[in-house]
Each structure stands twice: as structure tokens, then as C-alpha cells.
Amino acid sequence: MRVTMLDLPRQLAALAPALRVAFERVLADGRFVGGPEVARFEQRVAARLSVPHALGVSSGSDALVVALSALGVGAGHEVITSAYSFVATAESILRVGARPVFVDLPPDGFNLDAAAAIAALTSRTRALLPVHLFGEPCALRALLDAAERAGAVVVEDCAQAFGATLGARAVGTLGAAGAFSFFPAKVLGGFGDGGLVTTADLPTATRVRALRQHGRTGPDRYEAVGGNYRLDALQAALLDVALEHVGGFIAARRQCAGEYLRALAELPGLVVPPLTEGHVFGCFTLRVLDGRRDALARHLSERGVETAVYYATPLPLQPLFAALGHRAGEFPNAERAAGEALSLPVHPALTASERGRVLDAVLEFFRSR
Numbered sequence: 015m016r017v018t019m020l021d022l023p024r025q026l027a028a029l030a031p032a033l034r035v036a037f038e039r040v041l042a043d044g045r046f047v048g049g050p051e052v053a054r055f056e057q058r059v060a061a062r063l064s065v066p067h068a069l070g071v072s073s074g075s076d077a078l079v080v081a082l083s084a085l086g087v088g089a090g091h092e093v094i095t096s097a098y099s100f101v102a103t104a105e106s107i108l109r110v111g112a113r114p115v116f117v118d119l120p121p122d123g124f125n126l127d128a129a130a131a132i133a134a135l136t137s138r139t140r141a142l143l144p145v146h147l148f149g150e151p152c153a154l155r156a157l158l159d160a161a162e163r164a165g166a167v168v169v170e171d172c173a174q175a176f177g178a179t180l181g182a183r184a185v186g187t188l189g190a191a192g193a194f195s196f197f198p199a200k201v202l203g204g205f206g207d208g209g210l211v212t213t214a215d216l217p218t219a220t221r222v223r224a225l226r227q228h229g230r231t232g233p234d235r236y237e238a239v240g241g242n243y244r245l246d247a248l249q250a251a252l253l254d255v256a257l258e259h260v261g262g263f264i265a266a267r268r269q270c271a272g273e274y275l276r277a278l279a280e281l282p283g284l285v286v287p288p289l290t291e292g293h294v295f296g297c298f299t300l301r302v303l304d305g306r307r308d309a310l311a312r313h314l315s316e317r318g319v320e321t322a323v324y325y326a327t328p329l330p331l332q333p334l335f336a337a338l339g340h341r342a343g344e345f346p347n348a349e350r351a352a353g354e355a356l357s358l359p360v361h362p363a364l365t366a367s368e369r370g371r372v373l374d375a376v377l378e379f380f381r382s383r
């Protein structure tokens with residue numbers, strides 16, 4: 015048996031009876047788009063995050079677009095973001111017609127370099143789009159202060175960080191808006207695609223509501239270019255069940271990460287992620303030094319342990335952003351991360367013996383050379 019990056023049937027087995035009840039309820043009700051299921055999930059998730067407004071949308075990618083758009087980001091604006099993330103982060107900036115301004119990572123972390131982001135602010139900057147990558151809360155205080163002075167807003171990409179906290183606050187509640195993903199592999203995974211926009215600001219929430227329905231502001235009234243970005247009722251009903259279990263999922267992820275950290279922290283040739291308070295370990299991502307990342311991945315695969323590389327190419331070097339004219343060497347820390355990052359299985363259904371197999375295989379690799 016392989017140790018896999020994900021095992022949703024096993025992770026969700028205990029939820030199956032409640033999921034079936036939710037499915038039957040939606041089937042009997044017949045309102046499959048919008049309706050009470052979506053409203054109820056939105057209320058419960060808003061309470062869980064302690065945020066005034068939570069709006070269900072079709073995906074994390076669309077959550078980013080709708081959030082930026084609701085905050086007035088569009089053509090002629092610059093949006094500062096990390097050179098190291100999933101493509102949807104920076105793609106959302108292009109989708110609203112604005113220009114991504116990439117900043118590098120710090121030498122040692124996976125979240126954008128706040129000082130570099132602040133230095134990149136210009137009179138054209140309308141937003142900063144930091145990412146809580148791998149579930150690690152990104153330090154936002156300095157970014158929020160600098161954004162405010164510059165007349166820009168902060169939109170948090172929380173796609174990998176449901177439930178992550180900075181002090182007493184959930185991520186997604188500190189900036190002008192937060193964007194979450196319910197893609198099945200995420201910390202709060204749904205049963206298909208789904209997403210969420212969070213905001214404390216009522217006018218922003220009202221614009222999100224309009225944008226997710228083609229810019230609809232009233233009966234037969236359309237004011238802005240939005241789209242069909244709604245969350246399905248069935249998705250909302252099932253997510254509502256998963257939401258009750260997300261605290262347990264996060265605790266299991268943190269426990270697994272703690273075990274890995276204790277066993278691997280002292281190995282030369284490896285940099286482990288920090289066990290920061292509030293980190294939810296959407297991914298457990300090592301840096302493998304000395305050009306041995308792919309060799310370690312192969313070694314683990316031969317011993318039945320799956321791994322993943324998030325992300326092998328920094329965003330500025332993707333063809334999608336070629337028009338910005340970036341060249342290799344401009345984002346040295348992101349480029350180094352792209353060559354060193356290796357994610358281990360950290361999902362909540364891992365057994366103690368599976369976690370042991372992961373560790374044994376990693377330790378064996380470093381002992382044998």
C-alpha cells in the first residue's frame with residue numbers, strides 16, 4: 015500500500031451518514047442553486063471565522079477575481095503579489111485586467127517578502143495580494159499599514175489556509191477581503207469546486223453578491239461585468255457537514271507536522287517548515303538542499319511514499335506572464351524554492367504507521383549518503 019498525498023474516502027468515511035442526510039435534504043428541497051442551504055453555510059462559516067460577511071462562490075480562483083473586482087481593481091491598476099504560488103493567484107489579476115507586480119520570497123520562507131512588497135508600491139498600486147502559502151499565515155501587519163498609507167487594499171489568498179490564524183484572528187479577516195478555496199484537496203475540501211469571499215465591509219459584500227450573479231443589483235438590473243460564480247446548494251449543504259469536522263482535520267495535520275518536525279529538524283541537507291502558531295499545514299513542504307530534491311522524491315516513491323512538488327516554476331517565468339518580460343535570475347529566492355520544495359503527505363487520515371513509513375524513508379535517504 016502506498017502512502018498517498020490524499021485519501022478522501024478514508025478522511026470522509028466518518029462523515030458519510032451526515033453527508034447522506036444533507037444530500038437527501040437538498041434533493042427533497044429542489045432548490046439546487048442559491049436558497050437556504052447556501053445562506054446557512056455562509057452564516058456558519060462566517061461564525062467559524064468571526065467575519066461579518068462570507069459569500070459562497072464557484073471556486074477559489076473565482077473568489078480571487080470577485081474579491082479584486084468588488085474592491086475596484088481593474089484596468090490600469092497594479093497588484094503586488096508573490097512570485098511563488100499557484101497560478102490562480104496571479105492569473106486573477108490578469109482576469110480583472112490589472113497588472114501583476116511580482117515580488118520575491120525571503121531567503122528562507124515560502125511567503126512573500128513583506129519588505130520587497132512594500133518597496134514595490136507605486137501610485138498605480140491598487141491592491142496587494144499576499145498568499146498564506148501551504149497554510150502558513152503570512153505576516154500581514156506591515157503590509158496592511160503600508161497599503162493603507164498608499165491608498166491600496168490587501169486581498170488575502172487563503173486558498174490553502176482555511177482556519178489558519180494570526181494572533182486571535184482568522185486569516186481572511188485582516189485584509190479588505192479574503193479568498194478561500196474548497197477544492198477537495200484543501201484544508202476544508204468540498205465535493206467538487208467551490209470557494210468563499212470574506213469581508214468585514216458591507217458595501218464590498220454587496221458588490222460580491224452582485225458580481226457572482228452577472229453584476230445583478232436588483233430585479234432585471236445589471237450594473238457590472240461579473241459572471242456565474244455561484245456556489246451550488248448541494249455543495250453548500252455538504253460543506254456545512256465538513257465544516258463541523260475541520261477543527262479535527264486541522265489538529266490532525268498539525269500533529270502530523272509536529273511529528274515530522276521533531277524527527278527531521280536536525281537533518282543537515284533539509285530545511286523543515288516552522289511549526290508557527292496558527293499554521294494549518296495545507297501542505298507540509300520541505301526544502302531539500304544541495305540539488306537532491308528529485309533524488310529524495312525518487313527514493314520516497316520507490317518506498318511507496320507519494321510526494322508532490324509545489325511549485326516547480328516561479329510564476330513570473332510561466333508563459334502566461336511572458337508579456338511582463340521577466341527573466342530567470344530576477345527572483346532568486348523563488349527560483350531556489352522551486353528547485354528545493356518537496357511536499358510530504360500530511361492529510362488528516364494518515365495513520366501512525368503511515369507517518370512512520372514516511373519518516374523512515376526520509377531518514378534512510380539521508381543516512382545512506
Ligand SMILES: *Cc1c(COP(=O)(O)O)cnc(C)c1O
Nearest residue numbers: 073074075100102103173195197
Ligand atoms: C487552490 C488555490 C487557488 C484556486 O482555488 P480553486 O478552488 O482551485 O480555484 C488559488 N490560490 C491558491 C494559493 C491555491 O492553492
